[in-house]
Amino acid sequence: MLPEALIALAMSGGTAVMTAVGTEAWEGFRGRVAAWFGRGDARREGAELERLGRTAAELAAAEGGQLERVRIRQEASWQARFEAFLEDLPEDERERAGEALRELLAEHATRARAQVSAGDGGLAAGGDVRISAQEGSVAAGVIHGGVRIGHPQAPDPSQG
Template structure:
């Protein structure tokens, strides 16, 4: 797995922890994250559950400091996911990547959309380019969060580009 892809996946994992905290999805999510880090070791899994609970408590108690606390927690968990992925052999890493992607899908389905660290996209000749979240129709699908989205550029008649979040009805 390319370093950039691994870093982006780890960042998305950190965002997912923060996004899920305090939602109805939290209990199921935190158990899956703890199992991912525990790798079959009950003591490590219990320690991860404590870390996750500390994260949820810190976010709940943040008050006016909520944006800064969210950023700190996202960064801390992104670093933990990145460290986990870096310290596995290729076969284990592939398994954990699959599990992490499953967790990200779970959070997106239960708490809304999230996108982190996208690249550059260019739309030409009536095409569409998205480096964030583009929603269409009436269904909002929960909250949407976008961080560090890349550049989206539209050239030519009828082309459109989105960097960040847009909801078209």
């Protein structure tokens, strides 16, 4: 059984794969993910590149209402793939691989924040977004990616 921190990393890995597919960052990110899985073995790295390519092709072929289902299934599949890979490593290698995955995901997150974009009628943000409504109004949002829930910061005393 993996420690909770490595399970969380595996989940983040699956999410990162899905958020990178179809973006400008995809080619570089998929290469780094394949290298992480390959761990110096060119044959394994090539197999992972093929697997990542199939993921991208399946998403590109999905139409309409299928797209979200395919995305959810692929994300879960990649989360499980990261988790199984980490679990199969000897404990000393597992920690090193976990740290390397943490660094890979942090680098990807930094690059992704620099490349935020949205299509017609969409809103994309590289930081916080607050959605609120006046009394008697409706506010809605769809979240693709991570969410952090917490208590708002107390205002600075100088602000009242």
